[in-house]
Amino acid sequence: MAKIIYREEMAQGTIILNEIEAPRISRKAKPGQFVILQANETGERIPLTMADTNPEKGTITIIYMVVGKSTAIFKDLQVGDSYYALIGPLGAPTHVEKVGKVICVGGGTGIAVLHPIARALKEAGNEVTTILGSRSYDLLIMEEKMRNASDQFHICTDDGSKGHHGFVTDVLRQVLEKDDIAMVVAIGPIPMMKFCSLITKEKGVKTLVSLNPIMVDGTGMCGCCRVTVGKETKFACVDGPEFDAHKVDFDELAKRLASYLDDEKTSMDAHKNCKI
Amino acid sequence: MADKKQKKEKVPRARMPEQDPDVRRRNFIEVPLGLTPEMAITEAKRCLQCKKPACVAGCPVSVDIPGFITLITENNFSAAANKLWERNALPAVCGRVCPQEEQCEGLCILGKKGQPVAIGYLERFAADYERQNGIGDIPVVEDKTGKKVAVIGSGPSGLTVAGDLLLKGHEVTIFEAFHKPGGVLVYGIPEFRLPKEIVASEVATLEKMGAKIECNTVVGASITIDELFEEGYDAAYIGVGAGLPRFMNLPGENFIGIYSANEYLTRTNLMKGYLFPKYDTPIARGKNVVVLGAGNVAMDSARTAMRLGAKSVKVVYRRSRDEMPARDEELHHAEEEKIEFVLLTNPTQFFGDEDGRLTGMECLKMELGEPDASGRRRPIPIEGSEYKIDCDLVVVSVGSNANPLLTNSTPNLNLNKWGNIVADTVTGKTSKKGVWAGGDIVTGAATVILAMGAGRAAANSMHDYLTIGW
Ligand SMILES: Cc1cc2nc3c(=O)[nH]c(=O)nc-3n(C[C@H](O)[C@H](O)[C@H](O)COP(=O)(O)OP(=O)(O)OC[C@H]3O[C@@H](n4cnc5c(N)ncnc54)[C@H](O)[C@@H]3O)c2cc1C
Numbered sequence: 001m002a003k004i005i006y007r008e009e010m011a012q013g014t015i016i017l018n019e020i021e022a023p024r025i026s027r028k029a030k031p032g033q034f035v036i037l038q039a040n041e042t043g044e045r046i047p048l049t050m051a052d053t054n055p056e057k058g059t060i061t062i063i064y065m066v067v068g069k070s071t072a073i074f075k076d077l078q079v080g081d082s083y084y085a086l087i088g089p090l091g092a093p094t095h096v097e098k099v100g101k102v103i104c105v106g107g108g109t110g111i112a113v114l115h116p117i118a119r120a121l122k123e124a125g126n127e128v129t130t131i132l133g134s135r136s137y138d139l140l141i142m143e144e145k146m147r148n149a150s151d152q153f154h155i156c157t158d159d160g161s162k163g164h165h166g167f168v169t170d171v172l173r174q175v176l177e178k179d180d181i182a183m184v185v186a187i188g189p190i191p192m193m194k195f196c197s198l199i200t201k202e203k204g205v206k207t208l209v210s211l212n213p214i215m216v217d218g219t220g221m222c223g224c225c226r227v228t229v230g231k232e233t234k235f236a237c238v239d240g241p242e243f244d245a246h247k248v249d250f251d252e253l254a255k256r257l258a259s260y261l262d263d264e265k266t267s268m269d270a271h272k273n274c275k276i
Numbered sequence: 277m278a279d280k281k282q283k284k285e286k287v288p289r290a291r292m293p294e295q296d297p298d299v300r301r302r303n304f305i306e307v308p309l310g311l312t313p314e315m316a317i318t319e320a321k322r323c324l325q326c327k328k329p330a331c332v333a334g335c336p337v338s339v340d341i342p343g344f345i346t347l348i349t350e351n352n353f354s355a356a357a358n359k360l361w362e363r364n365a366l367p368a369v370c371g372r373v374c375p376q377e378e379q380c381e382g383l384c385i386l387g388k389k390g391q392p393v394a395i396g397y398l399e400r401f402a403a404d405y406e407r408q409n410g411i412g413d414i415p416v417v418e419d420k421t422g423k424k425v426a427v428i429g430s431g432p433s434g435l436t437v438a439g440d441l442l443l444k445g446h447e448v449t450i451f452e453a454f455h456k457p458g459g460v461l462v463y464g465i466p467e468f469r470l471p472k473e474i475v476a477s478e479v480a481t482l483e484k485m486g487a488k489i490e491c492n493t494v495v496g497a498s499i500t501i502d503e504l505f506e507e508g509y510d511a512a513y514i515g516v517g518a519g520l521p522r523f524m525n526l527p528g529e530n531f532i533g534i535y536s537a538n539e540y541l542t543r544t545n546l547m548k549g550y551l552f553p554k555y556d557t558p559i560a561r562g563k564n565v566v567v568l569g570a571g572n573v574a575m576d577s578a579r580t581a582m583r584l585g586a587k588s589v590k591v592v593y594r595r596s597r598d599e600m601p602a603r604d605e606e607l608h609h610a611e612e613e614k615i616e617f618v619l620l621t622n623p624t625q626f627f628g629d630e631d632g633r634l635t636g637m638e639c640l641k642m643e644l645g646e647p648d649a650s651g652r653r654r655p656i657p658i659e660g661s662e663y664k665i666d667c668d669l670v671v672v673s674v675g676s677n678a679n680p681l682l683t684n685s686t687p688n689l690n691l692n693k694w695g696n697i698v699a700d701t702v703t704g705k706t707s708k709k710g711v712w713a714g715g716d717i718v719t720g721a722a723t724v725i726l727a728m729g730a731g732r733a734a735a736n737s738m739h740d741y742l743t744i745g746w
């Protein structure tokens with residue numbers, strides 16, 4: 001169980017894809033849900049969204065960015081290796097229905113999280129406009145898959161190496177002005193989600209974001225993942241991870257993600273030293 | 277007889293050898309070191325072997341207390357352990373964590389005039405002796421019945437059900453959400469009070485008896501109870517505990533440095549944050565720590581914070597010392613470890629800096645008024661008594677509720693208004709056919725032994741169902 005059967009490096013090795021054996025989870029998982037993985041007994045429990053599932057084959061796919069010690073250890077796992085623990089599917093699935101025209105905005109590994117949602121929205125009969133952003137074109141992931149899940153498709157790069165030279169918010173604004181949009185789904189780094197949300201709030205367009213607070217159990221038993229949504233405290237692992245963007249306190253989320261900055265550095269430094 | 281009684285009372289109750297408070301408050305090694313065989317025999321001889329032993333009536337699972345104590349006096353420690361096992365599947369655990377002063381020892385006849393027999397110490401002694409020196413033989417399992425049972429949750433209640441039903445020849449699979457079995461015994465109660473090796477050894481015995489344990493399975497998410505029945509299970513027991521932390525809903529409660537006790541203890545115990553960076557999960561090491569609440573969970577949190585290097589640890593509680601619900605031993609140990617009790621005090625809000633990190637909290641002083649519904653005097657705020665406590669870590673330990681993850685995904689399961697499962701108080705039967713429940717998910721947060729007692733009762737009823745019918 002939890003054996004890696006396929007592995008791919010993307011975005012110059014900064015983002016890794018694993019296809020993992022998980023028959024039970026693959027049968028149950030719905031778009032928007034996540035799993036928790038642990039590489040070994042001493043490891044941390046790391047939440048990652050399922051970018052894809054294959055119930056026939058009994059596998060799930062995760063795509064993660066290497067940002068700290070745990071994801072660095074994940075990166076060392078090769079085809080044939082197994083995770084020590086894999087738990088899921090967790091979180092509330094995306095509520096998918098036909099609403100008309102929708103925009104899907106994705107950045108970084110948020111694109112992996114966005115993909116199954118965009119696909120489900122399209123399958124439900126919505127007209128999907130996708131806007132993807134990255135610092136530079138060679139860091140952009142899943143372009144083809146996202147294109148296939150979309151009716152209109154835009155790329156934005158900070159350095160202008162492809163598509164629109166600038167931020168996703170520029171294109172978002174243009175599309176919102178041109179079209180009658182029923183809903184926006186924005187998933188990516190917190191600043192991206194925050195600024196998308198400010199724009200759609202101005203226009204009064206319903207917007208969903210997927211939040212990524214630090215988690216422990218992922219089943220609602222610890223409260224580590226608490227986020228403020230509409231002045232209420234919610235547990236992202238069970239009440240989310242998707243929430244109404246216009247009600248989310250993004251600044252609090254960003255601060256809470258920095259809870260363990262010093263410890264994360266200690267961990268990463270020790271890990272690097274032991275590899276040298 | 278009267279003569280004998282007097283003589284026995286003169287032998288003082290055994291004193292548990294313990295790690296020195298100044299040393300232990302900075303390590304995670306178990307605090308009480310255990311009785312020696314000589315001490316255990318001397319203590320066991322204090323027992324009067326009452327004809328109608330009051331202690332047994334005080335034990336929720338009716339352990340034959342005079343019986344196992346006699347065997348200790350006879351130097352037959354293995355037999356004493358086996359006597360315990362007849363009624364209690366986890367004696368090494370219960371000897372350590374039961375509130376004996378409210379149960380067996382609270383009713384012991386010797387306690388009327390002097391000190392009760394140290395039943396808990398003796399229970400622990402016999403079980404530890406057998407674990408360390410016994411030949412590790414496993415109980416005889418009856419012939420296979422061909423029936424399959426799913427036990428959901430591997431806390432004391434689920435483990436008890438599993439053990440009992442295995443003995444009766446049923447096939448048992450335990451489904452556990454976490455990556456390690458044991459429930460609160462592994463994620464909540466700290467190493468210095470209950471070494472994890474003990475829980476692991478109990479679980480290993482169950483596995484030797486044939487139990488299958490599927491960790492990393494969140495029933496309700498990974499698989500539903502109805503799907504378990506479709507997969508061929510004949511009956512299910514729900515023992516998922518009370519895993520939903522309560523917060524106080526005060527301004528500033530999401531500042532970095534404010535934890536639920538569940539998170540604080542899970543990071544420390546289950547994820548072994550106290551061994552960071554050897555283990556990867558970090559845990560905040562507060563300098564000035566405040567723990568809100570006064571139960572066992574609060575004491576465990578406070579004593580953990582001390583061991584993680586705190587300069588000061590305050591337990592802030594809105595009632596008075598008499599109402600603190602923790603076991604006597606925990607309160608006593610906490611005080612010895614220089615944990616301060618700030619009583620008749622209630623928090624009103626938290627303060628933080630621009631990075632969202634906790635810097636302090638505001639409290640109100642309270643006084644005791646008329647008794648409330650629980651019979652305890654109600655704390656009333658004293659107007660204008662607000663003051664500030666500087667702190668960089670707060671552990672909110674004011675109780676827990678039922679976690680709805682499983683119950684929401686299970687149709688036809690009746691719940692009460694707090695979300696606890698409604699189960700027959702005698703049999704543990706729920707409103708759903710083939711499904712039993714017990715432990716904290718039914719009673720709300722209670723005790724290890726009550727959870728085990730509920731498991732035992734349910735196992736008997738499940739056995740009847742599997743062999744006779746619903
Ligand atoms: C529900 C959910 C779904 C997620 N899905 C994905 C996914 O599909 N792909 C992916 O790449 N990442 C995803 N994440 C984020 C991922 O869990 C973190 O990147 C990971 O935990 C970092 O662990 P680390 O030990 O490698 O880094 P750490 O050393 O722990 O952290 C390094 C940096 O990452 C930040 N960080 C730490 N924890 C998180 C977190 N939970 N979320 C975001 N940043 C964090 C820290 O602030 C720090 O700056 C998801 C998070 C959640 C809660």
Ligand SMILES: Cc1cc2nc3c(=O)[nH]c(=O)nc-3n(C[C@H](O)[C@H](O)[C@H](O)COP(=O)(O)OP(=O)(O)OC[C@H]3O[C@@H](n4cnc5c(N)ncnc54)[C@H](O)[C@@H]3O)c2cc1C
Nearest residue numbers: 429431432433453459460464495517715716722723724727
């Ligand atoms: C810190 C702390 C200290 C305590 N100290 C004492 C003490 O000194 N003495 C005493 O008598 N009592 C004490 N208690 C109380 C006692 O531990 C509990 O009453 C007892 O553990 C309840 O047992 P249980 O089997 O009902 O549930 P738990 O021990 O809570 O076990 C439930 C298990 O079910 C699992 N689970 C939950 N949901 C699911 C799901 N959907 N699918 C699969 N598995 C699931 C959980 O992960 C857990 O492992 C303490 C409690 C805590 C938290």
Ligand code: SF4
Nearest residue numbers: 323324326331384385
């Ligand atoms: S009540 Fe006390 S003296 Fe009597 S049998 Fe029980 S432990 Fe022994």
Ligand code: FES
Nearest residue numbers: 218220222223237
């Ligand atoms: S991660 Fe523990 S409650 Fe959400």
